[in-house]
Amino acid sequence: MTQTIELQYFFDPFCGWCYASAPALEGLAAKYPGQLSMMPSGLFVGSRPVSSMADHAWRNDQRIQSLTGQQYTERYHQNVLLAPDGVFSSAPATLALQALGELDAKLEPAFLHAVQIARYIDGCDTAKEEEVAKVAVAVANENGFELTAEGFADRLRSDAELRQRTLERIEASQARMNKLGIRGVPQLVAVIDGKPTALNGEVLYHGPDRLIAAIEDLTVTA
Numbered sequence: 001m002t003q004t005i006e007l008q009y010f011f012d013p014f015c016g017w018c019y020a021s022a023p024a025l026e027g028l029a030a031k032y033p034g035q036l037s038m039m040p041s042g043l044f045v046g047s048r049p050v051s052s053m054a055d056h057a058w059r060n061d062q063r064i065q066s067l068t069g070q071q072y073t074e075r076y077h078q079n080v081l082l083a084p085d086g087v088f089s090s091a092p093a094t095l096a097l098q099a100l101g102e103l104d105a106k107l108e109p110a111f112l113h114a115v116q117i118a119r120y121i122d123g124c125d126t127a128k129e130e131e132v133a134k135v136a137v138a139v140a141n142e143n144g145f146e147l148t149a150e151g152f153a154d155r156l157r158s159d160a161e162l163r164q165r166t167l168e169r170i171e172a173s174q175a176r177m178n179k180l181g182i183r184g185v186p187q188l189v190a191v192i193d194g195k196p197t198a199l200n201g202e203v204l205y206h207g208p209d210r211l212i213a214a215i216e217d218l219t220v221t222a
Helices: 016-020 022-031 054-068 074-081 091-101 107-120 129-142 149-158 160-180 201-205 208-221
Strands: 005-011 036-040 187-192 195-199
Touching: 005 022, 005 160, 005 208, 016 022, 016 054, 016 107, 016 201, 022 107, 022 201, 022 208, 036 091, 036 107, 036 160, 054 074, 074 107, 091 107, 091 129, 091 149, 091 160, 107 129, 129 149, 149 160, 187 201, 187 208, 195 201, 195 208, 201 208
Parallel strands: 005 036
Antiparallel strands: 005 187, 187 195
16 A cells, blocks of 8 residues: 655744754755645734834844854844834735745745745845745746736735635644644644654754654654
8 A cells, every 4th residue: 555645834934943944844845745735824924013023033033043054144134123114924925825836836835945035044024025026926937937026916915815715724724733732833744644743843953854864764664
């Protein structure tokens, strides 16, 4: 009997620890492209002023950098966290991920990594639809889909049906997390022959080899 594998990755585009797991996720998407399910948790889709949490975020980011090596630049610190009247909301990025996934599910992990790089390295304010659209369109175009940044940004602002589908997907992810009894993101759940196993978060922060080895161990013992 053929073994079935599904890898459910729970995340939020604005989660710093999800950024820390980006190298592992990239390797996972390459190794198991047809088995990876992206599960947006909606953790930061609500909007609040960046100024209300900028200092806390920067301290946490520096801790993540020291523990995992994932870089956070001064451009990000100045242009995003210290931006006057800036907002903190992953809603545009989550909507964009949904829209790209409706073209091809394999675009989703590629977009997540690209939008993280745009924010944390390039210092782009990815709470803004126009900045998210630039990233999404670049990822789509690299994979053979012709989109325009202006048109995509308009969808992020005004496509009510896209917003509803995204909300339903978030609700499904949250229900799945509740059923599994897991809290916080990132989380990776390996479902081998229908049996779910939540992998220790620490496995996500040390690159793809360790994570893939942990999954292969599960397939052997299943």
